[in-house]
Amino acid sequence: MQIAILLFDRLTALDAVGPYEVLTRLPEAETVFVGERVGEVRTDTGRLGLRVDATLDEVTAPDVVVVPGGPGQAALMDHGPVLEWLRAVDRTSAWTTSVCTGSLLLAAAGLLTGRRATSHWLALDQLPAFDVTPVSQRVVFDGKYVTAAGVSSGIDMALALTARITGETVARMVQLGIEYDPQPPFTAGSPETAPPEVVEALRARTPLVLTGE
Amino acid sequence: MQIAILLFDRLTALDAVGPYEVLTRLPEAETVFVGERVGEVRTDTGRLGLRVDATLDEVTAPDVVVVPGGPGQAALMDHGPVLEWLRAVDRTSAWTTSVCTGSLLLAAAGLLTGRRATSHWLALDQLPAFDVTPVSQRVVFDGKYVTAAGVSSGIDMALALTARITGETVARMVQLGIEYDPQPPFTAGSPETAPPEVVEALRARTPLVLTGE
Numbered sequence: 001m002q003i004a005i006l007l008f009d010r011l012t013a014l015d016a017v018g019p020y021e022v023l024t025r026l027p028e029a030e031t032v033f034v035g036e037r038v039g040e041v042r043t044d045t046g047r048l049g050l051r052v053d054a055t056l057d058e059v060t061a062p063d064v065v066v067v068p069g070g071p072g073q074a075a076l077m078d079h080g081p082v083l084e085w086l087r088a089v090d091r092t093s094a095w096t097t098s099v100c101t102g103s104l105l106l107a108a109a110g111l112l113t114g115r116r117a118t119s120h121w122l123a124l125d126q127l128p129a130f131d132v133t134p135v136s137q138r139v140v141f142d143g144k145y146v147t148a149a150g151v152s153s154g155i156d157m158a159l160a161l162t163a164r165i166t167g168e169t170v171a172r173m174v175q176l177g178i179e180y181d182p183q184p185p186f187t188a189g190s191p192e193t194a195p196p197e198v199v200e201a202l203r204a205r206t207p208l209v210l211t212g213e
Numbered sequence: 214m215q216i217a218i219l220l221f222d223r224l225t226a227l228d229a230v231g232p233y234e235v236l237t238r239l240p241e242a243e244t245v246f247v248g249e250r251v252g253e254v255r256t257d258t259g260r261l262g263l264r265v266d267a268t269l270d271e272v273t274a275p276d277v278v279v280v281p282g283g284p285g286q287a288a289l290m291d292h293g294p295v296l297e298w299l300r301a302v303d304r305t306s307a308w309t310t311s312v313c314t315g316s317l318l319l320a321a322a323g324l325l326t327g328r329r330a331t332s333h334w335l336a337l338d339q340l341p342a343f344d345v346t347p348v349s350q351r352v353v354f355d356g357k358y359v360t361a362a363g364v365s366s367g368i369d370m371a372l373a374l375t376a377r378i379t380g381e382t383v384a385r386m387v388q389l390g391i392e393y394d395p396q397p398p399f400t401a402g403s404p405e406t407a408p409p410e411v412v413e414a415l416r417a418r419t420p421l422v423l424t425g426e
Contacts, residue, residue: 014234014391017261021227021364024258031260040264045237047244048230051253051262100392121392138396150392151234152368160398172401172411173418178227179313179334179363181402182395183351185373188385189394198385205386 001028001165004062004089006102007035007052008082010072013043014151015099016050019066022158025174026166034059036081044070056085061092064161068154069100069120076105083109095161097146099154106145107132115142120150121191122203136192152189155180214241214378217275217302219315220248220265221295223285226256227364228312229263232279235371238387239379247272249294257283269298274305277374281367282313282333289318296322308374310359312367319358320345328355333363334404335416349405365402368393 003023005016016033024031035041035052042049067086076082086109090096098106103119106112107130116133117140118124124134139157140147148157159180163171188194194202216236218229229246237244248254248265255262280299289295299322303309311319316332319325320343329346331337331353340347352370353360361370372393376384401407407415 012234013230017226017230020261021225024260031258033261045244047237047266048233048246049264049266051264053260053262138394149394150390152391152393152395155365156396156398163398168399169411169414172399172407173415175397175399175401176404176407176411176415177363178365179402180365180395180397181351181362181406182365182393182397183369184388184393184395185369185376186381186385186388188388189392191389193394194385194389198382198389201382202386202389 001026001030001064002059002062003029003031003064003066004034004059005031005066006068006082007033007041007050008072008076009041010044010070010075011041011068012070012100012151013048013050015068015070015102015154016066018152018154019097019099019158021178022155022162022174023064023066025177026162026170032059032062044072056081060089062089063093064095065089065093065097067098067102067105069098069102069104073101073105077108086111093144095144095146095165097148097157097161099148099157100150103127103147106147112145115145116140117142117145117147118149119147214239214243214277215272215275216242216244216277216279217247217272218244218279219281219295220246220254220263221285221289222254223257223283223288224254224281225283225313225364226261226263228281228283228315228367229279231365231367232310232312232371234391235368235375235387236277236279238390239375239383245272245275257285269294273302275302276306277308278302278306278310280311280315280318282311282315282317286314286318290321299324306357308357308359308378310361310370310374312361312370313363316340316360319360325358325360328358329353330355330358330360331362332360
């Protein structure tokens with residue numbers, strides 16, 4: 001089973017690494033990080049380099065496609081090669097997935113038309129322009145399309161997907177392997193639970209807080 | 214404020230990327246990934262390359278030190294250059310931290326002697342050999358030493374540390390920025406909560422489940 005994770009400049013690292021850490025532990029999984037050019041991409045903060053090991057042309061039939069988000073996603077919304085690759089691999093994928101604003105790329109490729117999907121809470125309102133119904137939910141399954149909310153939600157998405165692919169016992173083993181027993185120190189992880197002033201501050205300072213710039 | 218995250222071959226990616234994604238969003242933070250040689254290291258599964266941007270010699274006085282774990286940690290337990298670097302930067306660090314089996318490296322460097330610390334649940338029993346009291350807890354603060362349990366717990370650790378460094382409002386903003394409102398699909402993230410057969414399976418298959426190999 002091949003799992004292809006798309007990399008591009010100015011992606012948010014955890015969007016990609018959360019699902020990677022889960023899905024790469026599946027029995028028989030062969031994970032590959034794919035992008036336009038082999039070599040390094042830099043994350044949104046510029047502070048971390050991740051390596052693309054295979055070009056889009058080299059990965060033609062992955063079973064699972066994972067599309068992370070991040071500020072760099074915006075530059076790809078009308079970018080032929082990436083959108084064409086997404087459409088091409090989606091024809092044979094078992095699961096086509098995204099984390100954070102990665103769902104906007106799937107939407108721009110036309111893969112979510114008429115479907116329900118989620119995204120980072122600050123980007124949900126961009127989905128209807130692509131005829132996608134936004135759902136304020138951490139993980140949304142719609143057929144073989146699985147979208148996750150912002151950044152850290154890719155871990156939950158990947159565990160839920162693992163259960164669908166290999167069953168709940170393996171999913172529980174992976175969860176225990178990465179000791180995913182989250183205990184966030186605050187109740188602030190969604191706009192519904194965070195204090196209103198924190199939500200407003202984040203809306204106002206989005207570029208700073210989303211990218212660390 | 215400089216945040217130095219140690220990279221080495223066969224580390225577990227999420228151990229490093231979880232805290233990175235949180236701490237790099239702090240105002241005035243300058244995160245640097247440091248290692249023995251500039252260039253790529255491969256993660257425990259061999260499937261992801263992360264880039265070391267600075268050598269140990271080039272990072273002499275970070276404010277925060279983050280040491281991830283992973284199978285590759287074992288090869289560094291008697292490795293002079295890394296242990297000497299940990300001792301050197303610890304002299305002036307404000308916070309010296311670890312995720313997963315990274316605490317064994319801090320212990321091997323002698324930095325946790327007589328202190329309380331945690332580690333991946335499968336590695337906790339290795340701490341007493343270094344005169345460290347193992348604590349089965351997700352995040353353990355002991356003075357300026359902050360250790361986190363397995364893999365995913367680095368996110369909780371980094372948020373708790375953010376609150377100490379910059380206050381709770383910024384920590385809540387970062388938490389909302391990465392939409393950290395965890396909803397794991399199963400109750401299986403710790404040996405206390407996972408079904409016994411899952412715990413036993415993991416104990417028996419540790420190399421597989423911990424590294425994806």
